[in-house]
Amino acid sequence: MWNFLIVQISFNIKLMQQFCCTFYLMFVNTR
Structure with missing residues (x-):
């Protein structure tokens, strides 16, 4: 159970x- 949660x-x-x-x-390219 815990392993699944961590993954x-x-x-x-x-x-x-x-x-x-x-x-x-994308933000840097549009500037």
Whole structure:
């Protein structure tokens, strides 16, 4: 149970990092 939760959280963090990274790159490119 706990292992599943930890994997889920780490996966979400990776997704958020990827999203923020792409969003930041787009933001910089449009300027």
